[in-house]
Amino acid sequence: MSDHRGSFYARDRDWHPPAYTPDYKTSVLRAPKQALLSLDNTISEMTGPVFGHDMLGPRDDDLITNWSKTGDAIGQRIVVHGRVLDENGRGLPGVLLEVWQANAGGRYRHHKETYHAALDPNFGGCGRCITAADGSYRFRTVKPGAYPWPNRVNDWRPAHIHFSVFGHAFAQRLVTQMYFEGDPMIWQCPIVGTIPDKRGVEQLIAALDRRNTTHMDALAYEFDIVLRGRRATLFENRMEGT
Amino acid sequence: MVQRRDDLKESPSQTAGPYVHIGTNPNWVEITGVWQGDLGLVLVGPDTKGERVLIKGRIFDGLGKPLNDALVEIWQADADGLYNSPEERRGRADPNFVGWGRQPTDRDTGEFRFETIKPGRVPYGDGRPMAPHITVYIVARGINIGLHTRLYFGDEAAANAECPVLNRIEHPGRRQTLVAPRGEEAGLPAYTFDVHLQGHHETVFFDV
Ligand SMILES: [Fe+2]
Numbered sequence: 447m448s449d450h451r452g453s454f455y456a457r458d459r460d461w462h463p464p465a466y467t468p469d470y471k472t473s474v475l476r477a478p479k480q481a482l483l484s485l486d487n488t489i490s491e492m493t494g495p496v497f498g499h500d501m502l503g504p505r506d507d508d509l510i511t512n513w514s515k516t517g518d519a520i521g522q523r524i525v526v527h528g529r530v531l532d533e534n535g536r537g538l539p540g541v542l543l544e545v546w547q548a549n550a551g552g553r554y555r556h557h558k559e560t561y562h563a564a565l566d567p568n569f570g571g572c573g574r575c576i577t578a579a580d581g582s583y584r585f586r587t588v589k590p591g592a593y594p595w596p597n598r599v600n601d602w603r604p605a606h607i608h609f610s611v612f613g614h615a616f617a618q619r620l621v622t623q624m625y626f627e628g629d630p631m632i633w634q635c636p637i638v639g640t641i642p643d644k645r646g647v648e649q650l651i652a653a654l655d656r657r658n659t660t661h662m663d664a665l666a667y668e669f670d671i672v673l674r675g676r677r678a679t680l681f682e683n684r685m686e687g688t
Numbered sequence: 689m690v691q692r693r694d695d696l697k698e699s700p701s702q703t704a705g706p707y708v709h710i711g712t713n714p715n716w717v718e719i720t721g722v723w724q725g726d727l728g729l730v731l732v733g734p735d736t737k738g739e740r741v742l743i744k745g746r747i748f749d750g751l752g753k754p755l756n757d758a759l760v761e762i763w764q765a766d767a768d769g770l771y772n773s774p775e776e777r778r779g780r781a782d783p784n785f786v787g788w789g790r791q792p793t794d795r796d797t798g799e800f801r802f803e804t805i806k807p808g809r810v811p812y813g814d815g816r817p818m819a820p821h822i823t824v825y826i827v828a829r830g831i832n833i834g835l836h837t838r839l840y841f842g843d844e845a846a847a848n849a850e851c852p853v854l855n856r857i858e859h860p861g862r863r864q865t866l867v868a869p870r871g872e873e874a875g876l877p878a879y880t881f882d883v884h885l886q887g888h889h890e891t892v893f894f895d896v
Binding site: 451456457458459461462463464465467470472473474475476477478479480482483484485486487488489490491492493494495496497503505506512513531532533534535544545546554555556557558559570571572574608610614615616617619620621622623637638640641645646647649650671672673674675 | 694698701704705707708714718719722723724749751765775788810811812818821828829831832833834856857885892893896
């Protein structure tokens with residue numbers, strides 16, 4: 447039987463955004479120009495930190511109440527849930543997901559924010575959770591608003607939630623964003639547009655999930671995240687023996 | 689036709705954006721009390737084995753301006769060269785050292801700083817020892833996919849010269865972009881790891 451603990455499948459750089467994407471202006475001065483050094487994984491990339499469920503507080507995964515001062519956060523209540531899988535389709539347990547987002551009006555609680563939309567005194571905008579044994583996760587929040595940002599004169603971000611994902615190895619480290627089914631602004635956004643393939647964009651659009659709404663509480667969106675898969679060590683052992 | 693495979697594709701990366709710290713370092717951006725303390729600020733405790741060192745540096749854009757809105761993570765082995773990870777099969781790492789750290793770059797100066805220990809050597813795939821190094825991962829506004837690189841130590845000239853990874857870099861001059869010169873600060877060895885995103889001194893970034 448094969449044991450999938452070998453090195454990770456090479457990252458498909460054509461599926462990810464390239465570094466230099468001039469329609470997203472900030473990338474122009476922040477994009478490395480030299481070729482990357484390609485390296486088969488060493489143990490430095492095949493290992494990574496472990497985060498235990500015991501570090502989580504009871505409301506870390508509930509953005510509606512985890513910054514509450516006087517009541518719940520304002521906005522369309524939603525549950526975001528799904529699984530973290532690897533490229534072989536296996537659920538990955540113990541994956542730390544950190545999320546951050548604007549409030550329902552599209553405003554971030556941050557000193558650099560300049561959008562006129564109002565702050566919500568009951569919304570901080572951060573949450574986190576760790577996947578269960580089958581790779582599943584779930585958090586509750588409000589649907590973030592779209593917001594304008596300084597890029598081209600009239601650029602707006604579609605509604606989105608940022609995700610930082612720790613897999614089992616540093617080779618799997620990923621930061622990405624989740625978008626919402628049916629939002630026409632997805633296809634007008636220069637940051638979304640850094641993704642070269644339309645199917646790649648679609649992979650980041652969460653589906654409205656009417657089956658998992660919570661009664662008189664929240665709509666649900668389903669969003670699976672895929673991290674790099676890894677080779678079966680069977681093959682590597684054979685190579686060592688030859 | 690051949691048998692169909694149902695392999696999945698890795699989720700595409702998207703920039704961490706300017707507000708990444710809301711999610712990773714909320715206390716640092718005045719969103720206090722959601723959880724106690726930001727993750728990854730402290731690497732070393734009183735019982736951690738190894739030589740205390742300071743790692744610091746800045747990340748420069750193509751016009752030489754330091755990034756004041758980036759997020760830097762480090763990942764390293766313990767003093768004996770063992771990783772504190774279930775994937776580590778060679779022995780048990782120091783239980784008092786996780787080996788992972790995370791810091792925002794300073795809003796004014798752009799500097800990041802880690803107090804950690806100097807890692808031991810770990811083997812390359814073929815068993816040869818690599819020089820002591822720390823994995824460095826950088827995300828920020830304007831960076832579409834996280835940048836992965838390594839810090840090597842300026843006072844390890846012999847180990848660096850035989851490191852199979854450093855020697856994979858074709859131009860010897862570019863190897864130096866990964867070597868942090870040693871100085872001293874507050875009685876500790878201090879290694880300065882300045883990262884250049886572009887230009888003549890562009891840092892070597894990895895596809896691993
Ligand atoms: Fe955003």
